[in-house]
Amino acid sequence: MSLTPSLPPSFPPFSALVTRLRAAGCVFAEDEAQLLAAAAATPAELTVMVERRAAGLPLEHVIGWAEFCGLRIAVDSGVFVPRRRTEFLVERAVALTGPGAVVVDLCCGSGALGAALAAAVGGVDLHAADIDPAAVRCARRNIAAAGGRAYRGDLFDPLPTALRGRVDVLLANVPYVPTGEVELLPAEARLHEARVALDGGADGLDVLRRVTAGATHWLAPGGHLLFETSERQVPGALRTVEDAGLVPEVAECEERYAVVLTGTRPLG
Structure with a gap:
């Protein structure tokens, strides 16, 4: 047949x-x-x-959506397309998230991570933020079903101040491609996704340093920061997490070539 x-x-x-x-x-x-x-x-x-x-346009931009964690995520032209390897980050976050948790999806892009976590756990208080206005428009659509709210601005700046010290799970899909390697990316990403979603600075860790520096002010005691990085960046990422006073943990998924670091704010 x-x-x-x-x-x-x-x-x-x-x-x-x-x-x-x-x-x-x-x-x-x-x-x-x-x-x-x-x-x-x-x-x-x-x-x-x-x-x-x-x-050469990404298929997801042409049809207007991407499959991620079993969900159909709206992806407009120019918006970062959620990668299947990043499903590992969501899986790690799900294991740390309970109903009613305060969740922030930082550098949210389409809002795929927050939407997937909310679908898996349910009942979370979901917030998302990105500096790219096109991404924020997408995120608002994708997290609406979970009652999530999306804000436009630089990292923590647009978040409600009432969230300071109350965030249980902070997802931060920060850009981590070193500036000198952006031009080596496949054309689909290099030409059709926002550079701000790809370029992580000279060593790929510039945005991560800013996130970890602010994380301790926003995380609740015992709260978790989760982010993706490359295998060769793990030593530098570990130092960055430790320098911020967070307790690090590294997890790898060989099948998806994914590395996820978790930084936990100590209790007390």
Whole structure:
């Protein structure tokens, strides 16, 4: 039995879509063609979407959403696309979060992390913040179902002051690509995602240093900061967490090539 979708007669043949995408270098051309065909309302719209994808735009920007932790996360053009490896960070956070917890998703991008954590735990008091206005608009849509609120501004600056010292779980998907390596990223990220979501400064840890410096003022006693980094940045990230007075823990997921650090504010 063929799994090839049957498109209406007025639509281009499915095989033609696959051929166009494969010629453009799309490794998963068949899967992408199915997603594009499902997202298009008209033949003209499908043609435009296929050409946008063939031109190098991220598939998620073309269809308007990304799958993350089993959720469909809205992702507008230019907004950072949540990576599947970052699901490991959410899994680590879920294990530390109870119903009613105060959760902040900092450098939230689309708000995928906060939305996924809220869906997994339920009943959390969710807040998100990002400096990119397009990201904040996305996050507001994605966390609305959880009753979350999203703010635009630099790191902690836009958060309500009433949250100081009360945050139980602080998710911070900070940019950690060293400035000199941004140009080495795949074109999908380098050309179509906000640089502020990628560039972590000279050693990739500049934003993390600012986050850890402020974390102790916002975390509740026993509260946790969680962030993703690269394997080679772990020693520097550990020092940064320790210098902020937080107790670090490193976790790795080889299957997803993910490294997550947790910094816990000591009790008392």
